[in-house]
Amino acid sequence: MNFESLTWAGVEADCNSHPLLIRFREFPKRFPKSKYPQRINIFWKMSEADENGLPTEEEFNKLSTFENRLVNAVERDEHSILVAALTCNEEKEFIFYTADVPGFMERLTKMPQEKGRYPVTIQSEDDPSWRYFKAVTPKLVDKSRSSTGKRTSTKRS
Secondary structure (H helix, E strand, C coil): CCHHHCEEEEEEEEECCEEEEEEEEECCCCCCHHHCCEEEEEEEECCCECCCCCECHHHHHHHHHHHHHHHHHHHCCCCEEEEEEEEECCEEEEEEEECCHHHHHHHHHHCCCCCCCCCEEEEEEECCCCHHHHHHHHHHHHHHHHCCCEEEEECCC
16 A cells, blocks of 8 residues: 555644644555554654744754655655654654564664754554554544534645
């Protein structure tokens, strides 16, 4: 399956009085989730955020560069997949699923880097049922639909 063909949905909501932005992939039933039983969460702590805790334009550009480089490194041969990205309170969380955490980490360290280290922390956990993705995403979608949130579908750019 070509990951580029998967659509993205976006939700805007509120989390503890902070704006919450979430972008997540919409998966067809036939998507082989069982091939990706391990979850990797990458947390980027922003150095520049606006008064709402969202990235400034310069920080957004840094985040976009990092995400594009990482996606190119891990998705090109369907090794791993970015399933969602959450932005709230001066932090962005990238959620990936993979079958090979050491291989993911090797690709992360070999991708192009800036002079300084990326401001990230990384966690991994076995999650063969995609529990985290299922537990977090629908709650945010449901919450945003019942409040002032907006939902949109797009392709990742």
